[in-house]
Each structure stands twice: as C-alpha cells, then as structure tokens.
Amino acid sequence: MRLGTRWTSGEEPPQAVPEALREGIAGVDATIPVDMLGAPRPRWTLTWLEGKPIAELATGVQVELDDDGNAVVRHAPDDDFA
Template sequence: MQLGTRWAVGDETPSRLPQVVSDAIEEVEAALAEGDTDTSGWNWTLTWLEGKPVCELDDGTLVEYDPDTDEAIVTPYDDED
C-alpha cells in the first residue's frame, strides 16, 4: 500500500485520480448534501493499493477503482456490521 493524500469534502479531488473516481466522489458528496448531512470537518483519504486508488470518507464510505472496466465502485458505510 502506498500512502496518498487527504482533502476536505467539497474540495477538488487530486488530479491523478481517474475521472470516473472523481465523478463518483462528487456523486457521494452531492447525495450527502441532498440529505442535509453535516460534513463539516469530514475528509477523504486516498491510498494506493496494488497501484489502484482507494478513497475513504471519514464516515467509512469507500470509492475504489476497477481499471479493467474503468469503473468506480462505491461502497457506502454500513453501521449495522
């Protein structure tokens, strides 16, 4: 695993992320805003696992990248686990 970076919810995503991942992050943030979730102080953490970006929101939501299909996979945090 390679460490990446952190950025605040609402800030621009790192330029090295695939566009589909950036788009998925924007969609997650839009859904949180639509639900009136207070994300002040929340951050995304980017790490690289086997050369692929993994973005985790402070609430546990994950956005991962599948380079074979050029798709972002969003896994919402499930507090029932």
C-alpha cells in the same frame, strides 16, 4: 510507489485523484448536507492498494475502480450518508 492525499469533501479533489474516481466521489459528496450543524465536513483519503486507487471518506464510504475501470461506491454498514 504512489503517494496518497487528503482533502475535504465538497472541495475539488487534488490532481493526484484519478479522473475515473472523480464522478463517484462527486456523487457521494452530493449526498452530504452542505450545512452540517457546525460540524466540519468529513475528509477523503486517497490510497493505493496493489496499484489501484481507493478514495475513502472518514464516514467509511469507499470509491474504488472495478475491473473495467468504472467507479464503484461501497458504504460501511454504519455510514450515515448511505
């Protein structure tokens, strides 16, 4: 069993986040305004599904790995940062 973790967007992901996901996460973080008008930045959650890592932002954005091990970003239909 692998445990997930949480962190705030824009911060360095914890060591538990696989290197293969980090580039996708950084790309999403770069689209989020630094000044969110006093609102806290959204948080990431790392979970594992059938042994595969999935990082999900509180806005609904997901970063996961394709069959070749490359990071793929998926946006929720109502995601403000798509």
